[in-house]
Amino acid sequence: MNGKWFVIGLLIGVLILAACMPATVPASSREQNTPISVVATTSIVGDVVRQVGGNLVSVTVLLPTGSDPHSYQPAPQDVAKISEATLVFANGAGLEEFLQNLIENAGATDRLVKVSEGIELKDFGANADEHENGDPHTWVDPNNVMIWVENIRSSLNQIDPTNANTYQANAAHYLTELKELDTWIRNQVDQIPPENRKLVTDHMVFGYFADRYGFEQIGAVIPGYSTLASPSAQDIVAIEDAIQNFGVKAIFVGKTINPTIAQRIAEDTGVKLVFLYHGSLSEASGPAASYLDYMRYNVTEIVNALK
Ligand SMILES: [Zn+2]
Structure with missing residues (x-):
């Protein structure tokens, strides 16, 4: 008899303890452990955002792997993805023609970060009537991606200043890798x-x-x-x-x-x-x-x- 009551008492104790458990985790630390949800248009932009954001951001890439950003037709769920994102990272410079309507429909104009902002765009030459604002394919030079990194770092910094040091360290580390890539390309091209x-x-x-x-x-x-x-x-x-x-x-x-x-x-x-x-x-x-x-x-x- 005593044994039975002991087991029931133990069960009640465990249940009370279990009910109390979530309350022992402070709300603020749960928020801090939740990555910031962001969207990137292309897989290339998405990768660079991940390098700077690290574990602090969760990146959803809009365009499926292998799709062409020039001819991309937005899927119905893209508006929802953008609506839910804290920031939307795009190449910009006129690459993503589909983006304007999507951003407006999702009411995300003030959350859009164009990573190529600040890069002096090259004339698109004989095809200027096509990419009329200049050449948007900025990423084929790692020195331009260094500017992306700074744009991404400063926008993450703005919405999450608590983790400024982490973004700074991630950016510095990735900038070193981009400089090494630039040197490696020069050596390869010498051949x-x-x-x-x-x-x-x-x-x-x-x-x-x-x-x-x-x-x-x-x-x-x-x-x-x-x-x-x-x-x-x-x-x-x-x-x-x-x-x-x-x-x-x-x-x-x-x-x-x-x-x-x-x-x-x-x-x-x-x-x-x-x-x-x-x-x-x-x-x-x-x-x-x-x-x-x-x-x-x-x-x-x-x-x-x-x-
Ligand atoms: Zn193009």
């Missing part, structure tokens, strides 16, 4: 004879890379802004002539863009067709799952094709 440093691509994404590391962008298979546009017969003749006149060694195309026309031009001119990552990282198990790996992958492919 390419100067006369071979000519780029023909499907879309003119490598402008900042070309300027930084001494390449010339000869032309693009798809001259327009939309990576879904088709070149005319004259466009194809013009680019094939340029490839032959300039002694171009390879055509570099994005892995996510239909390569049919580039394939035809490569066959006509007898040059190599090389696939690179453009507007998106690879899947987590792929060779370009982070921004640093994305750059190393692309540079290695370019060097191997042109050296």
Whole structure:
């Protein structure tokens, strides 16, 4: 009998204790342990935000891996994702054409952070009517991503000043890695004879890379802004002539863009067709799952094709 009452008493005691447990965790520390929920448009922006935010942010990337930011059609749930986010990080500079309506519909105008803000945009050249505000593909030069890092750090700092030191330390660490990447790219490019440093691509994404590391962008298979546009017969003749006149060694195309026309031009001119990552990282198990790996992958492919 005594044993039975003891067990019941023990159970009551455990239940009371269990009921009290949540109250013993102060509300403020629970909030501090909850990561700040943010949205990033592309996987490249998302990776850099994760580097600066570390465990303190939870990043939702809007565009599925492998999708093209130029032609992305927002999904119905994107408005909800943006509505719930504390901050929305975008490349900006006119890359994400879909963003304006989405941000307005989600009432998130004051929570939008354009990471390319402050980068002096390069003229988009002959295609200026397409990316009319300048070249938005800022990330192909790690020195531009250093500006992203500072924009991301200062915006996180503003909404979460308690953790300013952590954001500062994460940013400093990642800036060191970006500087190392820049040095590594210079050393890799040194293997390419100067006369071979000519780029023909499907879309003119490598402008900042070309300027930084001494390449010339000869032309693009798809001259327009939309990576879904088709070149005319004259466009194809013009680019094939340029490839032959300039002694171009390879055509570099994005892995996510239909390569049919580039394939035809490569066959006509007898040059190599090389696939690179453009507007998106690879899947987590792929060779370009982070921004640093994305750059190393692309540079290695370019060097191997042109050296
Ligand atoms: Zn573009």
